[in-house]
Amino acid sequence: MTKFDKQYWDLKYEKNKTGWDIGYISTPIKTYINxxxxxxxxxxxxxxxxSYEAEYLHENNFNKVRVIDIAFQPLLNLKKRFPDFPEKDLINMNFFSHEDKYDLILEQTFFCALDPSLREAYVNKMYNLLNDxxxxxxxxxxxxxxKQGPPFGGNIIEYIQLFYAKFEVRVLERCYNSxxxxxxRELFFIFEKK
Incomplete structure (x- = not known):
């Protein structure tokens, strides 16, 4: 078992070791959605x-929202809290295996949970999943x-170097409403597919 496989994340949820889970949608994401x-x-x-973000989106009449997680328990948790959330949009799989096209991808503590060796693959996958x-x-x-993590950190320069070839950096700034x-300790960003 490694820190980044299905078994590791399933165990985190089973044992309720989810310190990153604040129990509600984060203020910066909520402000953006609004x-x-x-x-x-x-x-x-x-x-x-x-996925309090998905719940909030559905409550606000966004009806084309999908969530993906490698762990199954958080998808069940969302369905329990929000029974109207469509089951077809709860996807239990490895993100890197997912195929589809989207207008918007919301990033909330996923990037920082991945082994840093996967960052380039993350950028490429995001690029491929987004519509023009x-x-x-x-x-x-x-x-x-x-090397300690998750969560894994980084800084503005690293992020620009990582994303600039495939994305226009529209916003990348210290978050004022964390x-x-x-x-x-947070940067809010909007990266648009080139």
Whole structure:
């Protein structure tokens, strides 16, 4: 078993060792969603966990939202909390095996949970999953990248170098509305597919 396989994440949820789970949608993501006017966007939330973002989107009449997680329990948790969430949009699989096209992908603690050796593959997969002009929007941690993790950190320069070949950096800045425990350690970003 490694830190990054299905068994590892299933065990985290079974033992309720989910310190990253704040129990509600994070303020920066909620603020971004609140300004969206097109309710027909096809949206993906990878590594969704308990996916309060998906619940919030559905409550606000976004009806093309899919969540993917390698662990099964968080998908059950979402279905329990929000029975109306369509089962066909709860996808239990490895993100890197998923095939489809989306207008928007929301990033909330997925990137930081991946082994840093997968970062280039993440960028390529995001690029392939997005429609032309599609966007990845969300949060990236802003602290030193070490071998300790997850979560794994990084900084603005690393992120620009990683994404710039395939994405226009529309926004990448210190998050002004992080939750208290993450204040000063998050970057809000909007990357648009080139």
């Amino acid at each position: 300004q969206l006017t097109n309710k027909n966007l096809k949206i993906l939330i990878p590594g969704a966990g308990n 002009g599609g966007k990845i929007v969300g949060l990236l941690f802003d602290f030193e990248l070490t 939750i208290k425990p993450r204040d000063g």
